[in-house]
Amino acid sequence: MNVSGVPEPKIEYAPKHYICGRARETLVLDGRVDKPFWAAADWTDDFVDIEGDLKPKPAKQTRVKMLWDDEYFYFAAELIEDQIWATLTERDSVIFYDNDFEIFIDPDGDTHQYYEFEINALNTVWDLLLVKPYRDGGPPVNGWDISGLQTAVHIDGELNRPGAANRKWSIEAAMPWKSLRECAAEGRPPVQGEFWRVNFSRVEWRVEVQNGEYRKVVNPDTGKPYPEDNWVWSPMGLINMHYPELWGYVVFAGEDGPESFELPPDERIKWELRKLYYRERNYFASHGEFTNDPKLLMNDGEHWSITPVIETTCSLFQISTPSTDRQSIFCIREDGKLWKE
Template identity: 45%
Template sequence: MATLFPISRRIQTVFLISMLFGPQITKAQSPFAGLENLFATPENYLVRHITNAPVVDGDINDAVWQQAKWTNNFADIEGDLKPKPPYKTKVKMLWDNNYLYIAAHLEEPQVWATLKNHDDIVYHDNDFELFIDPSTTTHSYYEIEVNALNTIFDLFLNKPYRNRGGGLIGWDANGLRSAVKVQGTLNNASDTDAGWTVEMAIPFSAITMGFKSQVPENGTIYRINFSRVEYDNKIVEGRNVKLKDSTGRDLPEHNWSWSPQGEIAMHSPEHWGYLLFSTHEADDVAFTMPYAEEQKKYLWLVYYREKQWYRQHHAYTSSLGKLSIKSKYDIAGISNKLKLQSTQNQFEAFITDANTNNTYTINHEGFIEQLNPIYHE
């Protein structure tokens, strides 16, 4: 969901503040102790390349879709902190040289939708959402939402809302094709439905920065996640009506996601799943966590603790020790060195492995990237 209005439960940011600066970390403890929910391993999906594209009509029983595997069913956005959702949601994906194809199945006993205009704030209905970061920097990413009327709300974000980013609603996913099919009857509260399915074809040209469309290659990795918004409702005079609190406001929505975020915040791209593009026809490829992603965990540890330090002291620190973080860690048997520099209102952290001297960096806005060795001593 795009966080545009303060009344939405989605804008809450759970940093588990009380755990951040609890007991000092000992040698026997994990450096992530107290933050385990923010460092749960994200989901991953291997997406297969195809030559015959599916027909985008909402019917996801096409023969071509039989080549794709379903994801695990969605969990609550906070992961194990909350119960499993009562209705199942799952996704499968395929790709060719022009499009990323998405198929989703949502169990739902009462399928309803009200918003009909492009770029209506679709998450005010029950909806299905996807978030995609081709650059894997947590900045310059895309969001597409759809309801059971196939109304699209698409936007581009220069950076997450937590870092004072903004949603560019004027951006449209040019060439996007989408369709919805209801297994039951839409907006008919007198019967019980089985659910609804979503089918999309997202052009790579629509999610590319720069002048030339960037088509993935075998082995390319994107960060991606999917979310489902579900409201509690009741039937009033034959219609589905959202439940309200004592002040007349809608009750907070339920947020269910493929890769749990560990907090009520879809706009934390570091928690999104990994999408691995493959051109192999046989099932002889498996996702392996890149070594760089293991390194980046320590950069995110610095980021979370710097943010808490700033809230307490109104300035960032250049001392890793004050954040209860060591300057050296062994990752998969390889020594890695952490370095931190800061001013009052900015910081940048670096991690370098001793074998290759590859360096990754993160700053106070959560922008994370590999540092060009030309510019790094």
């Protein structure tokens, strides 16, 4: 059996969080984020590099607002930009070949069955469902669409015109719960007080002007464009968005709160299980077998709050540990699926 290793993120577990309030009126989408519909919603923190503190802060600001009601999950994003360009016009193109804005949603937080959405400045979208992360075998379901999706883009400047007085572009998206609930717990929309795991990414390419048009800057050593920058809301600790366990917490609030969020203790337990999953996979890649000895995976000097039990076969493993209240058991297996019993 071929079991690949899994890079372990170089980051402390501290995902961002956002209190998502209720929408108080009907949204008419035009891509503008400076209208009354969004006035009561807070901005997220400014985006950072996907690797977090390992890299400098982005040169251009990106931030997001969110709201919800009984029908939709609403998003607004503002991307400061002096080079506004896009080329792709066909739905479900690989949108990140352009500068883009991306939304990732894992409703039940098990890292399987989650959504990815990408949009460029032409309002071309790519929406897909991931059965599981690529590290766990995928696959992406490109034929899946967010039924009833509404999107709009507003450009403060001029698209594909170098030298224009460009300031920013912004997007709005309304995603119906009737589509998003497909991968949610119990197949339903969220209720007040629950959270979903969400993250956002901005892809930014290095471009120059050639013959009056924007062109990606080519690295003369490789003959290919320089790698894109990836700027995100909640940092990942590595260049890979498909680690849903590191996405932020979006808490669905009512008109009267909650006004704050504290990480539930069980989320810390799940993160420690996740670290053991990385290391068990990496142990197999090095030794050709899994280990049922937690001491071989838990480094000296690290603080652990769990006492895991590991069961293995020649090709499978399951790691389990009690929940905080010891009324349930959390389990994770070799393909990254995490659940509660």
